[in-house]
Amino acid sequence: MAPPALLEIQEIVFKRPEASFVGSFFALEQLPRDGLPQVAVAGRSNVGKSSLLNQIVGQRKLAKVSSTPGRTRSLNFFRLDNRFYLVDLPGYGYAKVSKTLREQWGRLIEQYLTSSDRLIGLVLLLDCRREPTEQDRDLITWLSERQLPVMVAVTKADKLSKDKLMRKVDRVEQELGAAAMAFSTVTGIGRNALLASIRRLVDEHLQQTRIKIDG
Numbered sequence: 229m230a231p232p233a234l235l236e237i238q239e240i241v242f243k244r245p246e247a248s249f250v251g252s253f254f255a256l257e258q259l260p261r262d263g264l265p266q267v268a269v270a271g272r273s274n275v276g277k278s279s280l281l282n283q284i285v286g287q288r289k290l291a292k293v294s295s296t297p298g299r300t301r302s303l304n305f306f307r308l309d310n311r312f313y314l315v316d317l318p319g320y321g322y323a324k325v326s327k328t329l330r331e332q333w334g335r336l337i338e339q340y341l342t343s344s345d346r347l348i349g350l351v352l353l354l355d356c357r358r359e360p361t362e363q364d365r366d367l368i369t370w371l372s373e374r375q376l377p378v379m380v381a382v383t384k385a386d387k388l389s390k391d392k393l394m395r396k397v398d399r400v401e402q403e404l405g406a407a408a409m410a411f412s413t414v415t416g417i418g419r420n421a422l423l424a425s426i427r428r429l430v431d432e433h434l435q436q437t438r439i440k441i442d443g
């Protein structure tokens with residue numbers, strides 16, 4: 229059994245966040261302006277984004293699991309721990325919608341990414357049985373050019389054997405040059421690790437901001 233101090237640390241790091249849904253926004257002017265740091269969550273439609281968000285925030289219905297893939301077109305803001313936002317970006321690349329609609333989604337994501345000065349990093353979701361798309365790669369390139377950290381969650385990890393999954397995670401890390409971890413809402417794998425990584429990113433950002441203000 230782990231010593232008490234370690235258990236205490238685990239409780240703090242993995243504890244269910246205090247989470248609330250702030251709103252769905254279709255235009256940049258509507259976004260919250262309270263200055264809290266923002267961590268975006270992105271991926272193609274049906275990759276398991278709503279399920280991952282539900283798992284992370286520990287409330288099954290907070291981010292609705294869409295029965296129609298790609299239905300969500302808005303930027304959805306969740307406030308966590310009263311310290312930061314998780315920003316659910318519209319799922320991209322759903323083939324059944326019109327080209328114009330697809331372009332509009334792309335534009336909203338692009339406008340948000342290029343204009344948000346509170347964005348501190350992004351969680352990119354990739355289905356473990358698929359290859360990264362051009363949009364996935366574009367997003368990673370764009371973020372690394374701006375030195376914004378990316379964490380890749382390899383979703384639906386329960387669909388692969390342990391061996392294949394490990395190889396997939398390694399390959400994703402090598403190909404995309406970003407830290408990757410397996411995630412499954414069925415087995416619960418990855419939930420604690422991802423939540424801890426997001427909290428660490430926020431903590432580091434807040435510390436740096438404090439140093440800048442104090443210094």
Ligand code: GDP
Pocket residue numbers: 271272273274275276277278279280292293294295297298319383384385386387411412413414
């Ligand atoms: P979104 O469109 O990216 O928000 O994806 P959803 O969260 O709506 O999930 C799309 C489909 O994948 C649904 O049928 C989910 O039940 C399924 N799904 C999501 N996460 C997992 C997972 O970890 N394992 C498995 N086997 N299925 C999943």
